Amino acid sequence: MSKIEIKNVYKIFGNNPSKVLPMVQEGATKEEILEETGHTVGLDNVSLSIEEGETFVCMGLSGSGKSTLIRHINRLIDPTAGAVLVEGTNVMDLDQKKLIEFRRHKMSMVFQRFGLFPHKTVIENVGYGLEVQGQKLEERNKVAMEKIEAVGLNGFEHQYPNQLSGGMQQRVGLARALATNTDIMLMDEAFSALDPLIRSDMQKQLIDLQSKLKKTIVFITHDLDESLKLGDHIGILNHGKLVQVGTPIDIIMKPADDYVAAFVKDVNRAKVIKAKIIMKPANSSDGIDKSNLIKVGEDQFIDEFLPKVVCSNANCEVVDKEGNTKGYLTEKELSKALTKEHMANAVKSVQ
Amino acid sequence: MKKYKTYLKYFIYSAIFVFVIIISYRSARPRYKPEHYTDIFKDFSWLNDWPKWLDFPLMQPLNSGFDWLIVKYGLFFESINYFLLSMYTTMKNSIVGLPWPIVIALVVLITYYASGKKTETTVLVAFCTFFLGFLSPRYWDKSIMTTCIVVIGMFLCIVIGIPVGIAMARNKKLRNALLPVLDLMQTIPSFCYLIPGILLFGLGAVPAIIAIFVYAVPPLIRLTDLGIRLVDKEVIEASEAFGASRKQTLWGVQIPLALPNIMQGVNQCTMMSLAMVVIASMIGTRGIGDEVLLGLQQLNVGMATEAGIAIVLLAIIFDRITQSYGEKIQERTHPKKKVDL
Numbered sequence: 190m191s192k193i194e195i196k197n198v199y200k201i202f203g204n205n206p207s208k209v210l211p212m213v214q215e216g217a218t219k220e221e222i223l224e225e226t227g228h229t230v231g232l233d234n235v236s237l238s239i240e241e242g243e244t245f246v247c248m249g250l251s252g253s254g255k256s257t258l259i260r261h262i263n264r265l266i267d268p269t270a271g272a273v274l275v276e277g278t279n280v281m282d283l284d285q286k287k288l289i290e291f292r293r294h295k296m297s298m299v300f301q302r303f304g305l306f307p308h309k310t311v312i313e314n315v316g317y318g319l320e321v322q323g324q325k326l327e328e329r330n331k332v333a334m335e336k337i338e339a340v341g342l343n344g345f346e347h348q349y350p351n352q353l354s355g356g357m358q359q360r361v362g363l364a365r366a367l368a369t370n371t372d373i374m375l376m377d378e379a380f381s382a383l384d385p386l387i388r389s390d391m392q393k394q395l396i397d398l399q400s401k402l403k404k405t406i407v408f409i410t411h412d413l414d415e416s417l418k419l420g421d422h423i424g425i426l427n428h429g430k431l432v433q434v435g436t437p438i439d440i441i442m443k444p445a446d447d448y449v450a451a452f453v454k455d456v457n458r459a460k461v462i463k464a465k466i467i468m469k470p471a472n473s474s475d476g477i478d479k480s481n482l483i484k485v486g487e488d489q490f491i492d493e494f495l496p497k498v499v500c501s502n503a504n505c506e507v508v509d510k511e512g513n514t515k516g517y518l519t520e521k522e523l524s525k526a527l528t529k530e531h532m533a534n535a536v537k538s539v540q
Numbered sequence: 541m542k543k544y545k546t547y548l549k550y551f552i553y554s555a556i557f558v559f560v561i562i563i564s565y566r567s568a569r570p571r572y573k574p575e576h577y578t579d580i581f582k583d584f585s586w587l588n589d590w591p592k593w594l595d596f597p598l599m600q601p602l603n604s605g606f607d608w609l610i611v612k613y614g615l616f617f618e619s620i621n622y623f624l625l626s627m628y629t630t631m632k633n634s635i636v637g638l639p640w641p642i643v644i645a646l647v648v649l650i651t652y653y654a655s656g657k658k659t660e661t662t663v664l665v666a667f668c669t670f671f672l673g674f675l676s677p678r679y680w681d682k683s684i685m686t687t688c689i690v691v692i693g694m695f696l697c698i699v700i701g702i703p704v705g706i707a708m709a710r711n712k713k714l715r716n717a718l719l720p721v722l723d724l725m726q727t728i729p730s731f732c733y734l735i736p737g738i739l740l741f742g743l744g745a746v747p748a749i750i751a752i753f754v755y756a757v758p759p760l761i762r763l764t765d766l767g768i769r770l771v772d773k774e775v776i777e778a779s780e781a782f783g784a785s786r787k788q789t790l791w792g793v794q795i796p797l798a799l800p801n802i803m804q805g806v807n808q809c810t811m812m813s814l815a816m817v818v819i820a821s822m823i824g825t826r827g828i829g830d831e832v833l834l835g836l837q838q839l840n841v842g843m844a845t846e847a848g849i850a851i852v853l854l855a856i857i858f859d860r861i862t863q864s865y866g867e868k869i870q871e872r873t874h875p876k877k878k879v880d881l
Binding site: 260263265289290291292293294296297298300301302303304305306307308317320321322349351353365369375414 | 772774775777778779780781783784785788792793795797817872873874875
């Protein structure tokens with residue numbers, strides 16, 4: 190069973206969404222609906238499932254409905270139609286009391302503009318989830334201090350949020366989400382408001398934390414590089430429709446349509462593709478010159494060993510962590526992986 | 541579908557309008573009416589001057605309604621009157637009974653702690669308090685009376701106004717229903733409720749307190765409503781996402797963040813109360829306002845101005861105390877950014 194399952198969710202904003210729903214289900218476009226009824230289609234038949242322990246990145250341009258989607262998971266927004274299952278329970282069936290319990294214990298959220306409480310200190314902010322659960326001050330301060338240390342903010346616990354820089358504020362947001370120790374973390378454009386250096390820093394921190402905690406993370410972003418870096422699976426939204434779901438490699442190698450293709454056009458593929466994906470397996474490595482080999486880890490990105498290959502003009506031997514040979518890489522595979530898209534583009538421009 | 545609904549709305553409005561016109565025609569006295577209603581459609585001279593039959597008879601039902609209210613619910617108003625009056629007299633007598641240096645000391649203490657230990661504000665308020673008696677000993681007791689009326693009026697405003705403002709912010713329908721009422725309360729001339737106030741509550745302090753409530757509560761309600769609605773949406777979302785109930789969100793997030801605005805409302809409310817209590821002296825409310833009235837009646841400009849100055853001093857005292865308390869809260873809920881060294 191998947192951790193989170195979203196089944197045929199529609200969301201229509203306006204005065205009378207249920208009246209408009211049949212039109213959307215019959216396939217009218219967002220523009221037609223807006224023209225005829227004045228309603229805005231937020232989500233159009235979105236279905237996806239997110240497995241336990243993975244980072245699922247939901248990507249799309251602004252207005253594509255990604256923030257709306259994430260708010261359906263903890264029901265900050267009610268869907269017009271469809272079901273959202275978290276660990277098998279339909280979120281829509283919960284009454285007000287159960288919904289509150291559900292939000293307290295099942296998931297936490299990080300916000301784009303941090304959503305910190307300006308009248309509470311850092312430690313009070315981090316402990317807020319525990320406070321609404323009704324835990325005692327001492328207990329929640331203890332947990333909050335642990336999380337503050339985990340995100341590296343020791344010494345700032347009695348400051349107010351607006352006395353901190355943007356990156357530090359988002360760390361408080363992250364610590365607050367960690368403090369309730371929920372299985373699921375929803376991150377709504379969590380790093381989008383940060384400048385690039387701090388952003389990559391935070392991404393690294395999230396990856397480190399995730400490797401230890403193994404939470405189910407739903408991450409929203411409009412930045413492709415970020416989604417490739419963090420995501421185990423990526424879902425791409427366009428105008429409220431889910432266009433493609435797949436691993437980062439799927440998205441780059443086999444874009445489902447022009448929209449996705451346009452998205453991935455400028456990606457530095459060497460930074461995304463790992464050696465094990467393009468290697469020739471060891472059992473079918475006949476005819477490869479093995480006299481001059483460089484050892485390459487199977488999880489290394491092409492970017493990391495490419496300079497060595499170019500300088501020494503050698504072939505690569507791909508090994509796993511124990512040092513067993515898994516396969517080989519020659520110039521042929523590398524050039525194929527790196528230029529496929531350029532060729533595709535060239536063909537397209539000729540046509 | 542949507543268009544059909546708006547047409548229906550217009551139809552209902554026009555039906556009501558026609559109904560009102562028929563009522564006004566039927567209720568008009570015979571000599572103002574044409575002999576037969578068909579005359580209206582033959583002779584159009586009534587288009588030039590506003591016809592005498594075309595008015596809506598509000599005065600009669602309002603008068604009888606007011607009489608009915610006094611007869612039927614007199615006891616209810618009497619009990620309100622008794623409650624407020626006893627509150628007022630106890631408060632006034634206990635303060636008037638105190639030696640004046642102690643009263644000044646009390647005011648200084650209140651200011652000092654309300655302003656978050658600001659010496660400047662405290663000194664200013666202390667001087668203003670001293671000058672009230674210094675200006676003329678007559679003003680001392682009268683200022684206390686005025687203050688008591690204002691404080692009780694404020695108490696009513698806060699107890700009713702803030703919850704109503706919060707309810708308004710959380711319920712759009714209630715807001716739409718209450719906004720015209722607030723408009724009415726703010727625009728209706730004060731004598732329109734001062735005089736009926738005398739009929740309901742008798743002369744003295746109580747109609748002044750009621751008038752203060754009517755006059756001063758709208759800005760408090762409006763600013764509370766605005767303050768609650770201005771709280772950052774994402775902050776509220778964050779609170780909900782962590783499983784806060786509506787009550788927890790209200791008390792833990794919305795009210796603390798709206799407090800600076802609410803305090804601004806309280807400050808406005810105080811100033812308007814003071815303005816009203818001066819006007820209320822014209823319906824026999826005792827206090828510093830009747831010195832102004834007396835001066836004007838005797839064409840004694842000096843006396844009126846002197847009393848005016850006393851009112852200004854009183855206003856400064858109220859304003860500084862509430863304002864500095866608001867600033868203190870502002871600092872607590874919206875801490876200033878630290879300067880990087």
